Amino acid sequence: MFKKILIANRGEIACRVIRAARELGIKTVAIHSEVDRECLHVKMADESICIGPNPAAESYLNIPSIISAAEISGADAIHPGYGFLAENTYFAEVCESCGIKFIGPSKNSIEKMGDKITARQLMIKAGVPVVPGSPGPVTIEDPDLFKLAKKIGYPVIIKATAGGGGKGMRVVVTEEALKNAIQMAQAEARSSFGNEAVYMEKYIEEPHHIEFQVLGDSKGKVVYLPERDCSIQRRHQKLLEESPSPFLDESLRRKMGKAARSAAEAVDYVTVGTVEFLVDKYRHFYFMEMNTRIQVEHPVTEMITGIDLLKEQIKLAAGERLSFDSKDVRILGHAIECRINAEDPSRDFIPSPGKITQFIAPGGPGIRVDSHVYTGYTIPPFYDSLIAKVIALAPTRAETIMRMQRALRELTVEGIKTTAPLHAKIMTNDYFAQGDVCTDFLPKHVFGNE
């Protein structure tokens, strides 16, 4: 087992990793930029090292500085968290070449799942359902482009192979718009990812976004855990997640879980990851992408299964075997997570950094709050806006909604604007209560611009 882990991240996930490491008796090293000197993860860690100026490119993305911090502190492993370098194949490779264990999957797994066309091809080979689409990249010079689009059937969607999270996507309703959409998507992919390759898929209308947590050990065993429904998103940013999904029944859960396991096995996946599916209104499911990291929304799975995913991730990275099978996992209740972002919903969710003059977290039965903020803490403008995750667990979905309503009333964050009022609105929405949740929920039932 590792003796000392360096956490190459900040905020609530850095605090979460430190908690898991501490319970495993592992020492921790926090890194921070100049402005993050007073961050909670710095206060919680056994040691801390300033690795550079505030901009992420000069600190949390600064690979030489992070590796130097690991060498100086004698860390034998690095946990990347999520975001920043968590899915950076070069970082994973540099860690391994310096004899420092990267707490995550292999560079190859990250690479294969990071290229969406490669991932699709691997999934087809593994028998995992994918959306009908192009076998490889598409360009406007393809002689069979229009024939292929017609065979797939409009509307189609053009996606960037190096993309993910919705960037560079273009929906095409008629063939007149196809060429232009491909060129626009290529231009955005070139500027955003330095790789202009795009591909085409049948556009799935009003999909559900349902994802499965998978865990793999170094002997090739892979298990899946019950799903998370992440359909409530705004501009491809997840706002609220829940588990289990109100849309799945046991039979579909088992089929999708097995497909998620096959997806992970196809890339020899080790540690923890998430396989994302689109599910249409006919309950057909399709592989969308695989996230090769721990995710923001991991607590809903921890709450309903009792499994500590961060401890599992560390143990699996250290070479331990999985100690359970998918069939051993029980669903202990229903969990909902609300992401509390420092953003102003009344001003199109613009960031709302600044000093938190009072922070009171909710508590009591079935409430968990994962956060790095405290009264007097000043949120810097340099990083993402997530300041807290409020997670509620209760025996039924209806009780969990009531519990979350109660928790959001208790939550106090003064001095900045947050998304808490939006969550309170969702928790009292009848369509949400009925479980009518797919990716058009917010525009259709909350923002009202259907």
Ligand code: MV4
């Ligand atoms: C799709 C789709 C419909 N059909 N692919 C959004 C981000 C990226 N993960 C892929 N996304 C989508 N891919 C096909 N073939 C609809 C979306 C989509 C979406 C998916 C899940 C959750 C929210 C979404 C919001 C807009 C679009």
